[in-house]
Amino acid sequence: MSEQVHLAEYLFVRLKQLGVDSIHGVPGDYNLQALDYIEPAGINWVGNASELTAGYAADGYGRIKGVSALITAFGVGELSAINAIGGAYAEMSPVVHVVGTPPTAAQNAGVVLHHSLGDGNFRIFADMYAKVTVAQANLTDASTATSMIDRTLRECVLQSRPVYIELPTNMVSTKVSARPLQRPLDLSIPHNDEGFEDAEVELILAKIYASKQPFIIVDGFTAALDITKEADELVRITGFPTSTTSFGKGIVNETYSNFHGIYAGEAGKQVYRPWVESCDLILRIGPLASDVNTYGFTTLPNPKKTISFHRNTVEIGDSNSFNNVHVKPLLRKILNRLDKSKLPQYDPYPDLGDPAEQLRLLPPTKPDGIIDQETFWQRISTFFRCGDIILTETGTPSIGGRDFVLPPQTTLINSGIWLSIGYMAGAAQGAALAHRDIVHSISKLSSTTIDANSSAVIAANPPTSRSSQQTFSKRTILFIGDGSLQMTVQAISDIIRNKLALTIFVINNDGYTIERWIHGMKAKYNDIQPWRYLLAPAFFGADMDSADYPIVTHRAEVWGQLWDLLEKKEVQECKGLMIIEVMMQREDAPDALKKLVANAARRNSGIKQELANGHGTSEKAISAAG
Known part of the structure; x- marks a missing residue:
């Protein structure tokens, strides 16, 4: 590779290095020049029939591959896709949204261009996207463009959420240094503070060893947090009774003898909910506390008895919350130090259900x-x-x-x-x-x-x-x-x-x-x-x-x-x-749907009263989303 490359070439080569083998999108006059660089970078052009389905497809691609990319045109194209990007943000799917934008001179002059609102404001759509993406980059300066690309792509992968990159038409063929492409993008997770992490690990292990009736709930953000292997290993090694949420279904091996299907609260088996509420320790991994995922908040556990593992936060009971803790190395250390001889011996528990x-x-x-x-x-x-x-x-x-x-x-x-x-x-x-x-x-x-x-x-x-x-x-x-x-x-x-x-x-x-x-x-x-x-x-x-x-x-x-x-x-x-x-x-x-919508109808008519009657349904618990 030469010492310099065109900016669009840099972007797509970097995406290829990350594992994006196919890129979704729809051509538009503000991105056409950039599209010429996709196939030379070794990436397949999908060519979707609409921006909305392209966005949905990029979301699905990212959930399987770990990262994906979407390219649309400024204004009409990106707004057609924003519903999909909003969903990817809410459910933690890593999508790189590249938007071909008008030339910088026209933007700076406030020219009335097509696909705009006609008011000379070319930042309004980027402002909208800032609400549903975790990082943004406007590639208007060749001296900073490559570092902005790398920073934005890193955030997409590490946070497993969408990012937004603007590529003006006049910047597509601008020459930039190719030297950073010789090194893989740094995707390493920052290390936890060793002493702080050790204390936290020992506290969690102590609670596990002291429990008499523990229970594990594996939720859907487990996959986005890249802790599927750790969650599955925890279920297998401890032998603790385990369920998933509906969003987390399929993450752990469902053939384990201690797996009991989805915990469905009031929509599930009559014996299940009171048994869970009687547990003295609940390990909640990658939780999403939405109404649908928790069957109208009826599966939210008592926070006093719960350890919840989020991306950068671990909540231990209702009083201890540890921030800036990266969950993957934390779980790995817990598993490495786990002493099986100290695990609680389960007395027979009720038939919680064997799906098979x-x-x-x-x-x-x-x-x-x-x-x-x-x-x-x-x-x-x-x-x-x-x-x-x-x-x-x-x-x-x-x-x-x-x-x-x-x-x-x-x-x-x-x-x-x-x-x-x-x-x-x-x-x-x-x-x-x-x-x-x-x-x-x-x-x-x-x-x-x-x-x-x-x-x-x-x-x-x-x-x-x-x-x-x-x-x-x-x-x-x-x-x-x-x-x-x-x-x-x-x-x-x-x-x-x-x-x-x-x-x-x-x-x-x-x-x-x-x-x-x-x-x-x-x-x-x-x-x-x-x-x-x-x-x-x-x-x-x-x-x-x-x-x-x-x-x-x-x-x-x-x-x-x-x-x-x-x-x-x-x-x-x-x-x-x-x-x-x-x-x-x-x-x-399905019977579960009938129960769920009946619950939704009650919530729509009086959600505050319902929340007041629930276990652990504080605003903090309800809004927790990974």
């Missing part, structure tokens, strides 16, 4: 029986296998998917707070692409000997990657309702364009069923236009006769048809795009 056993006990279905919401989500678990990536859209799929019985090394993506319907269609495209990129990188490494410090190794095995899979099934499986799919159906076009292997189960229950249960069961505003979903691939230009990228579409109206489909080899292998439309009753919903 509950699946086995389900009565057989009748071939002509109607496919019901209450058991579909458990029964479909027999289709899953190690290495699958599974996504459940907000609504009946997300609620029902909490009953999945997952094999080891399975990744589940759902939404724990943002709940933007239609998100999962785009996210599934991004997740499938990330899955393929990881497999391709590993395949290249297996046939090539490379210096361990080279950027090629960094690109193939980015230190930020969340994918802990040892088995790659190459299957990405999406469950999405008909109403949600209509929001972002363009994502199917992006899937076909990039020839991604993806299975889509479209749950067709004729409208917004979750909204019907919240309010307006018979109301017209919860109806949707009936689409012919199985014709979507042809409409989006798929070659229906392609041998290299097969398109498979089926409809299942009764159990017999569904089981016959799932036994087909083409369905199990899914080498291309497969859409299975599953017909369900209009007003049918």
Whole structure:
């Protein structure tokens, strides 16, 4: 590499070094020159049908790969994507949003340009993005641009949240030093103060040893904090009864004998909630205290009995809070020092539920029986296998998917707070692409000997990657309702364009069923236009006769048809795009959803009173989000 490179080249090479093998986005006149540098940097251009689905896809890619990138144009393009970036911020997904902006001279002069508000203010959109990103960089000065890029990318990875980079058109080809590219970006976690950390570790271990009835809750931010391995190890070594939240489902190995499914508070088994409330120690890892994730705040534990592990904070009881503590090295030290001989010996505890056993006990279905919401989500678990990536859209799929019985090394993506319907269609495209990129990188490494410090190794095995899979099934499986799919159906076009292997189960229950249960069961505003979903691939230009990228579409109206489909080899292998439309009753919903929306209705009419009646539902506890 020469001593100097163009600024856009620097940016995309750096992204490639981080592990971004594909970049999502939509071309616009303010980013067109920058797009010319993507493929020379070794990055695949996805080319999305809309900025919103591009943003959703970048979010999904980041959740699997550990970092992702999105490029849009100033104004109209970036505002179309801001909903997706807001969701990535709320749920901690690392997305680098690059925005092509007008030339600096025009901005400084306040010229009235297209895609602006016409008031000469070119900072207004950046100001908006400052609210939903953790770092921003406006690359207007060549002398500082590369350091700003590196700083911003570092924050994206370490905080696992979106960042915002403005690239003016006149700066794209500006020459900058290439020297920093010779060194990998420093992604090391700052060390905790040794003495301070030791005292904290000993305090936590003492509470674990002194407990009589401990309980572990693994939540969804565990993955974003890169402590999945530590959480799983803690569950396995201690043998403590363990559950996840809905947002955290799939993070720990669900085949462990001490795993008892999702802790669902008032929406779960009657024996579970009082038993948890009787526990004298609760270890809460990567928590998200949202209403949906905590079943209307009914799973929030008593803070006096709880140790909560956040990114840079550990809360021990309701009086000790340690800040500026990095959770990953802290947990690692706890595990290294853990003395199994001092762990409490459990007396038999109530049957909290064995998801696999509950699946086995389900009565057989009748071939002509109607496919019901209450058991579909458990029964479909027999289709899953190690290495699958599974996504459940907000609504009946997300609620029902909490009953999945997952094999080891399975990744589940759902939404724990943002709940933007239609998100999962785009996210599934991004997740499938990330899955393929990881497999391709590993395949290249297996046939090539490379210096361990080279950027090629960094690109193939980015230190930020969340994918802990040892088995790659190459299957990405999406469950999405008909109403949600209509929001972002363009994502199917992006899937076909990039020839991604993806299975889509479209749950067709004729409208917004979750909204019907919240309010307006018979109301017209919860109806949707009936689409012919199985014709979507042809409409989006798929070659229906392609041998290299097969398109498979089926409809299942009764159990017999569904089981016959799932036994087909083409369905199990899914080498291309497969859409299975599953017909369900209009007003049918999982029991947990009915309880959840009833709780939501009560909250909407009087949340303050409900919070006052709950355990540990202080403003601090409710707003805690990692």
